[in-house]
Amino acid sequence: MTTAARDLLFLAFKALLACLVTLLLDDLIGNSDHVSSTFVAVLSVAAVALAGLRSGVQQLAGSALGGVWGTLATLAGLPPLAGVPLAVGLAIVTAFAMRAGPAYPIAAFTALYLVLVPQGTPLETLGIRLLAVTSGAVGGLLVNVAVSALAYRRIYLRRLAAVEGEVRALLPAAALEGPDAAERGFARLAALQAELDEALRELRWRRARATHAAIRQMWWRVERLRTLLHLACNLGLVATEEGVPAAEVAPFAAWLAAPSGPPPPLPEPLAAPGRRVVAALDALGLRPS
Numbered sequence: 001m002t003t004a005a006r007d008l009l010f011l012a013f014k015a016l017l018a019c020l021v022t023l024l025l026d027d028l029i030g031n032s033d034h035v036s037s038t039f040v041a042v043l044s045v046a047a048v049a050l051a052g053l054r055s056g057v058q059q060l061a062g063s064a065l066g067g068v069w070g071t072l073a074t075l076a077g078l079p080p081l082a083g084v085p086l087a088v089g090l091a092i093v094t095a096f097a098m099r100a101g102p103a104y105p106i107a108a109f110t111a112l113y114l115v116l117v118p119q120g121t122p123l124e125t126l127g128i129r130l131l132a133v134t135s136g137a138v139g140g141l142l143v144n145v146a147v148s149a150l151a152y153r154r155i156y157l158r159r160l161a162a163v164e165g166e167v168r169a170l171l172p173a174a175a176l177e178g179p180d181a182a183e184r185g186f187a188r189l190a191a192l193q194a195e196l197d198e199a200l201r202e203l204r205w206r207r208a209r210a211t212h213a214a215i216r217q218m219w220w221r222v223e224r225l226r227t228l229l230h231l232a233c234n235l236g237l238v239a240t241e242e243g244v245p246a247a248e249v250a251p252f253a254a255w256l257a258a259p260s261g262p263p264p265p266l267p268e269p270l271a272a273p274g275r276r277v278v279a280a281l282d283a284l285g286l287r288p289s
Contacts, residue, residue, distance in 0.1 A: 004158055006158065006206070008035060010155075011045065013147075014045045014143055014144075015041075015042045015045050016043050016138075017143045018038075018041040018042060018044065018139050018140045019038045019041055019139075020095045021041070021043065021139040021142055021143055022037050022038050022040075022049040022135055022136050022138075022139030023037075023038065023043040023142070025037075025135045025138060025139050026132075026135050029131065029135060031128070031131050031132050031135050032119075032128065033119075033128050033129065033131070033132035033280070035132075036113075036129060036132035036133060036136065037132040037135040037136040037222040039136065039189030039199035040056070040059045040132070040133050040135075040136025040137055040140070041135075041136040041137075041139040041143075041214050042136075043055060043136075043140070044056045044059065044136060044137050044139075044140025044144070045143065045144065046144055049141070049144040049145045049202055050198050050199070050201055050202035050205070051195075051198050052140055052141055052144035053141055053144070054246075055077070055137075055140070055143070056136075056138070056140055056141055057137070058102050058103040058106065058136060059106050059133050059136065059137050060130075060133055060134065061095075061100050061103045061106075061107075062095060062104065062105070062106030062107040062109075063102065063106055063108065063110045063129055063133045064130065065090075065091055065094050065095050065098070065100065065103070065107040065110075065112060066087070066095075066106065066109065066110030066111035066113075066114070067110050067111070067126045067129060067130065068089040068091075068094075068187075068284070069086075069087040069088075069090045069091045069094070070087045070091070070111040070112065070113065070114025070115050070122075070125075070126070071113045071114055071122045071123065071125075071126050072087070073087040073111070073114075073115055074114060074115055074118065074122040074125075074282070075122050077281075078115075080115055080116060083115045084111075084112045084115050084116065086107045087095050087111035087112065087114070087115055088112055090111070091104070091107040091108050091110070091111040091158055092107060092108050094106045094107070096106045096283060103208070106133075110118040110129055113129060114126060114129065135278040136240060137243075138153055143199030144287065152199055152203075152211055152214075152215060152220070153211060153214050154261045156195075156196065156199070156215060156218050157218070158190075158218045159195075160192065160221065160222065161193055161195075161216050163188045163189060163192050164221075164224070164225055164226070166184070166185055166187045166188055167188070167189065167225050167228070167229055168257075168286070169257075170184065170185040170229065170232075171228070171229070171256040171257070172253040172254060172256050172257050173253075174229060174231045174232035174233045174234075174235075174236055175235045175236050175239075175249060175252060175253040175256055175277070176236055176246055176249055176253050177236050178236035178237045178240060178249065179232050179236075179237070181236070182199050182229050182232070182233050184227065185229050186226070189222055189229070192222055193219060193222045193223070193226075196215055196218060196219045196222065197219070199215050200212060200215055200216060202217065203215060205259060210254060220277060224280065224283060224284050225284065227280055228277070228280040228281065228286075230286060231273065231276050231277045231280050232256065232277055234273055234276075235249070235252075235270060235273040235274060235277055236249075238269060238270055239269075239270055242267075242270070244267050244269060244270060247266050248266070249266065249270065251264035252264050252266050252270075252274060256277070256281075259278075259281055259286060259287040260288050261285065263278055
């Protein structure tokens, strides 16, 4: 099974578990709006518990902002044809004005929900909505902490291995063609490093020193992989600028696909860039001794 398939199944399992935990919380606190709570729980599921917490906070902030306008529109007695557009528009503007831009979809949904799906008085409807969002956010957070946080090392070792494989596969093309051939690799490295940054912040907060040290080592390996890919791109750029034929770079590029033994010689303008690429491979332990 590929890493992408495993990640997809893991995400599906976490979403399933988040819905189950949230429904149990609903019964515990007396929440009747299971649709809202389970939907928020799924939205709060994330690879990093801190990211899930941030998502839950956004759900709550958006619901509060949208709830204000939805409640006012209902209290004003506006018909849905006027109340929904007005409440939604004002909820979105308010979200951005209060620097809560990422929460604007939830603010808009809550505004129209309060107008179109009344459950008792406007204030009662708002209370039900906020209770449901809180239940979903807490359910998602519990699953993120219990599942993701306890398996950070395994999760990120697997992702690191997948990204490292992609970067290594791009090295020959990068050495021949330069940065254009490596864009996908840089994007994958940046995405993984951003996730690791989130995990490190959370682990510092939880004072999980051993796991923090392990994730920190992975972060530095990602940084070294980025350096390796940059150096391979630089080799391709220098070859282009110096007018070195691709045929003279091809043996070295082929060697990068499976570096073993001494690298093929490069023409003089490329000797120094080539040595830097080899040194970066050695620093990562990617060339058998």
